[in-house]
Amino acid sequence: MSIAPATPHASAPAVRLRVPTDEDALTWYRVFDDPEVMEFFGGRRADLSVYEELTARQRRHDAELGYCLWTLTDEADTVLGFTGAQPWPHTHYGPVGAIEIGWRLGRTAWGRGYATAAARATLERVRAAGVSEVVAMIHSRNARSMAVAERLGMRRAESYDTPRGQEAVCFRLEL
Numbered sequence: 001m002s003i004a005p006a007t008p009h010a011s012a013p014a015v016r017l018r019v020p021t022d023e024d025a026l027t028w029y030r031v032f033d034d035p036e037v038m039e040f041f042g043g044r045r046a047d048l049s050v051y052e053e054l055t056a057r058q059r060r061h062d063a064e065l066g067y068c069l070w071t072l073t074d075e076a077d078t079v080l081g082f083t084g085a086q087p088w089p090h091t092h093y094g095p096v097g098a099i100e101i102g103w104r105l106g107r108t109a110w111g112r113g114y115a116t117a118a119a120r121a122t123l124e125r126v127r128a129a130g131v132s133e134v135v136a137m138i139h140s141r142n143a144r145s146m147a148v149a150e151r152l153g154m155r156r157a158e159s160y161d162t163p164r165g166q167e168a169v170c171f172r173l174e175l
Contacts, residue, residue, distance in 0.1 A: 012117040016077070017070035017084065017125075019062045020055040024071045027079045028055070031106035040139035041104075042164070061086050066129040069102065072118045074109075081105035083118035085126045085134060094160050095170055098135045099126065103148065115148045123152065127175040134175065140167040 032045040061068035069084040083103035088095050103115045138145045154171035162168050
């Protein structure tokens with residue numbers, strides 16, 4: 001199933017969000033094979049099987065909830081990474097029960113407005129699906145992602161210690 005292009009804001013790049021395919025697992029695996037991209041996620045990409053499970057789970061989320069972590073592409077249909085929303089996946093820490101929005105892009109897409117444009121499209125779609133509040137959990141040293149959250153109008157709320165012993169800041173936004 002494909003999702004139509006997101007409506008761009010003034011001067012924002014055109015982005016497309018689509019439900020991840022089986023093939024996207026390998027593409028995400030390749031796009032995220034960069035220590036800088038994975039700096040706040042353990043420093044290296046996960047095994048291919050993790051991306052296979054993640055894309056399968058996102059297809060289920062889309063079918064059941066109407067939203068997921070979508071594959072993010074540019075106008076040329078080049079996969080840049082993902083963005084979207086999902087139920088917070090952990091039960092032992094963090095904003096348990098919340099709907100989390102998130103984004104992860106390959107380094108070639110950084111600094112070009114793609115994350116903000118795609119996250120804005122995500123907010124529109126989760127609002128349309130009836131979600132009343134979203135959170136974004138961001139590593140306390142991830143200034144780029146914090147800037148995206150702030151551009152979205154999210155407010156800094158509580159902080160959590162992750163299982164890796166790192167601090168994550170929870171940003172919140174009522175829709």
